[in-house]
Amino acid sequence: MKNLNVTININDDIYLKDPTTTELGKKILFNSIILIDKLGIEDFNFKKLAQRISSTESSIYRYFENKHYLFIYLINWYWNWMSIRIEIALQNLTDPNEKIKRIIKALIENSFINMDVPFIDEEVLHRIIVREGTKAYHHKTVDTDNDYGFFLAYKALCKKISLVFLEVNPNYPYPKTLASTLLEVCNSNIYFAKHLPRLTDLQFNNDLEGMSNDLFDMLYTMTQANLTYDHKQNSE
Numbered sequence: 001m002k003n004l005n006v007t008i009n010i011n012d013d014i015y016l017k018d019p020t021t022t023e024l025g026k027k028i029l030f031n032s033i034i035l036i037d038k039l040g041i042e043d044f045n046f047k048k049l050a051q052r053i054s055s056t057e058s059s060i061y062r063y064f065e066n067k068h069y070l071f072i073y074l075i076n077w078y079w080n081w082m083s084i085r086i087e088i089a090l091q092n093l094t095d096p097n098e099k100i101k102r103i104i105k106a107l108i109e110n111s112f113i114n115m116d117v118p119f120i121d122e123e124v125l126h127r128i129i130v131r132e133g134t135k136a137y138h139h140k141t142v143d144t145d146n147d148y149g150f151f152l153a154y155k156a157l158c159k160k161i162s163l164v165f166l167e168v169n170p171n172y173p174y175p176k177t178l179a180s181t182l183l184e185v186c187n188s189n190i191y192f193a194k195h196l197p198r199l200t201d202l203q204f205n206n207d208l209e210g211m212s213n214d215l216f217d218m219l220y221t222m223t224q225a226n227l228t229y230d231h232k233q234n235s236e
Contacts (some may be wrong), residue, residue, distance in 0.1 A: 046061065
């Protein structure tokens with residue numbers, strides 16, 4: 001896929017100093033992705049990151065208050081990146097059903113768009129999202145983080161998808177619920193296929209394209225079933 005030279009804007013309440021403005025900041029972002037992927041967010045810390053980049057913990061604290069804020073930064077980067085990918089996928093489309101197909105493909109495709117951002121490995125970041133993305137908001141400070149606007153990028157992504165659902169069925173009563181469910185089901189079933197196979201019908205093997213096709217069929221069927229279900233008739 002083509003390179004995309006775009007700017008991703010992150011809520012400046014998440015960081016103390018914009019990491020994209022210095023070489024050290026970019027090293028922090030790049031290597032934190034590598035370490036979180038390797039260790040998991042629980043075992044990741046600034047001491048290990050400082051050792052990896054041959055710097056000091058104090059230098060990292062100049063950019064982020066703690067590892068949770070750094071993790072939130074990376075998650076927001078991913079959500080914004082995904083929103084851009086969907087915008088590109090929907091260009092020049094008018095058929096809402098075709099838009100849904102493109103959205104699902106953007107969520108699951110294995111060949112990622114090269115954003116021409118050398119300090120972010122999008123493929124590894126996607127792997128982190130699949131495995132640990134929900135930890136960004138499944139924690140005790142979620143309400144405070146929400147007050148600071150840390151999840152606006154995720155909300156905007158869900159809204160973008162929900163508006164397409166309403167193009168298909170303007171009377172559908174749960175477009176935002178279906179949008180967030182689509183995102184969660186996509187990631188959780190990839191994870192289940194790899195680690196908890198009895199929780200999904202997907203088969204994880206070396207045929208990644210085949211798994212992507214199966215996941216697409218499952219998600220598209222689920223979406224269409226929801227959008228065509230007559231809620232009013234059922235309630236009578």
